[in-house]
């Protein structure tokens with residue numbers, strides 16, 4: 001693995017410190033999907049360029065990444081991209097339809113699976129690395145930069161369903177009827193995700209998050225069989241491959257709706273466990289107390305609709321319930337497109353108003 005370039009030194013290292021279990025003056029806060037849709041300046045950029053044009057042009061991806069940081073006192077940036085760049089790099093067509101989301105017009109089938117272009121897939125994602133490098137210089141060390149990837153099961157779901165789905169029943173049919181093909185696909189994705197995360201780290205990502213957004217469609221049995229081993233393998237291999245460099249890049253796992261495997265999240269090899277908004281911060285805080293992981297979350301994205309005073313109260317309540325030890329404050333899922341920009345500021349500033357002892 002090539003060493004990171006001599007980027008400007010990190011000034012605000014709150015988030016990285018907390019991810020590693022170190023003390024800070026204040027709690028770090030950032031917001032999943034902070035760079036996109038709800039920002040008027042992003043909508044304006046989208047009128048000029050397509051979604052993937054923005055992703056694939058480092059200057060534009062950098063511009064979108066920095067947008068929320070100009071407005072809010074966030075403790076991290078996240079590179080502008082999408083989890084579906086991997087299926088795209090594997091040769092699948094991905095369209096971003098406004099108001100709908102990602103659509104893959106030719107979904108994966110058992111028959112066409114052999115058409116996936118595994119060779120060279122990661123090199124086709126070089127533009128994400130370039131966007132990260134550009135953004136690292138533009139950030140001037142203000143805050144750390146997140147890289148990210150979809151998790152194997154979540155990507156499998158989009159590839160087979162051809163987009164989002166209410167049930168993921170086509171993808172789950174693979175798990176029940178075609179276990180061998182499922183494992184073959186999950187193996188391919190695990191390999192590509194690992195190399196893709198390493199590419200992002202090599203190009204300047206200071207922390208990386210794996211989004212298993214579709215965990216909620218599975219149960220404990222399926223998650224044990226088709227998710228946990230792959231998530232473990234990704235963390236193990238990424239850590240192993242960066243061990244000999246000076247880079248100590250924390251890993252974050254966010255498995256939306258994986259309440260049935262919450263305890264298992266601690267031992268997968270990730271430094272931070274994302275907690276979705278359906279979970280009770282007090283119970284989760286107690287469950288993970290004295291375990292060697294940092295928690296991240298978990299305000300309901302819809303809490304941003306509440307009146308200002310109410311929003312502040314809910315934020316404080318959540319933090320008190322989690323406990324301030326090893327906590328990265330975030331929403332419990334990505335921010336919604338109709339979120340109020342002022343509410344985001346209220347949320348972020350409320351977190352920073354707390355002085356830790």
Ligand SMILES: Cc1c2[nH]c(c1CCC(=O)O)Cc1[nH]c(c(CCC(=O)O)c1C)Cc1[nH]c(c(CCC(=O)O)c1C)Cc1[nH]c(c(CCC(=O)O)c1C)C2
Pocket residue numbers: 032033034035036037046051078079080081082083084096097098100101102148163164165211213256333334
């Ligand atoms: C981290 C990230 C993602 N997408 C985007 C980012 C980075 C920039 C940012 O901060 O917004 C841009 C990102 N991705 C998208 C947009 C809007 C598209 C546009 O501008 O036209 C933006 C800004 C499109 C997109 N892409 C996706 C959806 C969801 C569709 C569904 O309902 O299943 C949607 C709507 C897939 C996707 N994409 C992502 C996830 C994981 C997080 C989560 O669970 O919310 C998922 C599931 C992750």
